[in-house]
Amino acid sequence: MIWQFASRYFRAKKSTNAINIIAWVSVSAIAVGVAALIIILSVFNGFEGLVKSLYSSFYPSVKVSPVTGKSLHLTPAQLKQIAGVKGVAHMTEVIEEKAVLRYGDGDQTIAILKGVDSNYNKVAAVDKSIVRGHFDTGDDLAYRAVLGLELEMALGVDVEKSLVPLTVYLPRRNITSVTTPEEALGSGILYPSGSFAIQQDFNSKYVITHIAFMRGVLGMAPDEMSALEIGARPGVNDNDLKASLQQLLGKGYEIQTRYEQNQALYAIMQTEKWAVYVIMSFIMVIAAFNMIGSLYMLVMEKQKDITILKAMGARNSLITRIFLTEGLIIAGIGTLIGFTISIVFCVLQDKYGLIKLEGQSFLVPAYPVSMHLADFVLVSITIIVIGLAASWYPARRAGRQHVALKAT
Template sequence: MILNRHERMIARRYLLPHKGEGFIFVVAGFSVGAVALGVAALIAVMSVMNGFRADLFDRIVGLNGHAIVQGYDGRLSNWEEIAEEALALPGVTAAQPLIEQPLMASANGRVEGILLRGVEVEDIRGNPMIADNVTTGDLQQVVPGSDNVAIGARLADALGAYPGSEISLISPEGRSTPVGTVPRIVTYRVAAIFEVGVYDYDNAFVVMPMEDAQTLLMLGDDVAMVELEVADPDKVGEILAPLRPRVQNYGVIVDWRQMNSALFEALEVERVVMFIVLSIIILVAAFNIASSLIMLVRAKRRDIAILRTMGASRSGMGRIFMTVGLSIGFVGILIGSLLATLFLIFRQSVVDGIQALSGQELWDPSVRFLTELPARTDPLEVVAIIATTLIMVFFFTLFPARKAASTDPVEVLRYE
């Protein structure tokens, strides 16, 4: 919006408080604060939602891959052939055998449900989600035939286990006796404890070499599934489509969206709803800006009439008051962006401080999967929030600006 020198001077004067205009300035200040809070809340909440989804996706996919080929009866005897066919497809970057089986574990008189995960040693050491998050112990000791395992940190707490202690894994697939099947119980040594940051995994995972898992579950050379990774996770269905008819006689392909569909769909719905709800704050702020401009127009009717008689145009008066309203909105956006930035930088400290003051655990990992409050800011989303705010403010300044432009100097100055 282009203003000449005189219009800029008048707009600047109306933006600053003067004698007898304190109430109007207070209302304008509330408008700035409302815009700032709305913008800060939108940027902060959307960044946290994006961070939650991205962090959860990275951790889940980092451990489970983008898709799996799972045998109908929990066994794949021709997994090498399936892995070769998968790797031959464009877009498939990795295919490795995997065993996952829910079992029971006992130690120190405690019993917990676990998820046994048998993978090749190279995959254990090469997976950054495990290798980079070892809290105690040595992952190098987890080798075939050593009877060493790595377990999640919260499972270790629940069992009272530590590096060097022993845990017993209980498998229902045992030997048959005249009185029935006797569960198979094998004792293993805890070599390492890891914490990936996903509560369900840290609370249940027991990782061991593939050969030891096959021996424990009496699978022979079979595996339970083949884990696949692709170049573009969003196109995993298209990439793996040619593989589906080839494996339909042995098993089924399940991608990351199907495995976690309820979780990610709930996150997306919550994200949209939060955006709509928090946008209402900005809408209320825009109403406040309109009300403050209307009061300013009423208070400046005499000034407007004098300026009109001195040659000021209707459009010029409209531009002045639109500039005032947009300036209020712009200042609110700047303050809100700064508040959001500070919150996102110190978000975990804020959460910890509130927890310390209230004595309540606001971020329970057993409910929210992750152990810390994540955040990932999308620049395009921030631009969209700022643009939406400016558009709202612009439309709500049109009416006060039109009222100022339509002021009849003859009517105003008739009795002056």
């Protein structure tokens, strides 16, 4: 009965046309707010998915590193046990160290040298991001280097044509005293073979080479490494795999999922998304003032109906619920219209790229979008709360309206 009264009041023609106009203005304001919020959240989801896909091509599903110090030792028996853990697809030994690079007689620059073994591209996907040359870390005859694209440009390297090697300087280990700076550094040469383009942080910092080169220059043992990077099997949860590895290896090793390796980045992205949600919610609260005015005028319009209902025995709570429901109907219609607009826009944006990204340096030509069911649920709950809050005062006033029956 409550919904019947509320829907009839919404559809019925009012004595003053302004009431209808204000009601539909309220619906339109909510529809625009809902559509804008869903679209913005979908754009954030799109960028988040894009960033995660870029980072997943460089970072492994799970990384095993030392709790203290810069290196760890894993025996062949331990590596075999790790490979037998359920969910482990591939693993690769890596050694990372900051190095000074010099190309020919050019300027020097500091980069992160990352030595990898032959399984590296089964765990990461850097070989799929090669833009010049090819992915080749070399062998015992000649060690090679795959550079980030921006680092290649900064050094003036031409990975496709030049035969001039890179000179690499790495800090020696276990040096107690030195008389000249050169004694503290070990050196070697690498021949550029290719360049990759993933993301600026990687492109401007990393050089990938053979792990044997790193062990030789740094004087590391055959079972010594900076970290063990592990690729999970499809469908395996990274947290579950981390728990299994932690149980196997114990507390002497730090094990991080892909999210934990980039926790600061993901936290910033989530914070930005929630900040936008809060701002847009405040905008919808302001838009809800139209609903307050519309319902207040409707209460005045239906004074006679309220008097009759109370004379028939309706309690104040029933009258209040009728006008609360009226507010929910206005909010619900606006929400459905907003959802329709946002879905149509996101589908067209995803398919045709209606709004382009300015500039030529982006990996995608248009704003990426990704609609998530959780966003629709969150927005629906938000609108229900705002609708009830905006309807409360007019509905409460209607419930407390004084009954005045006149005899004729």
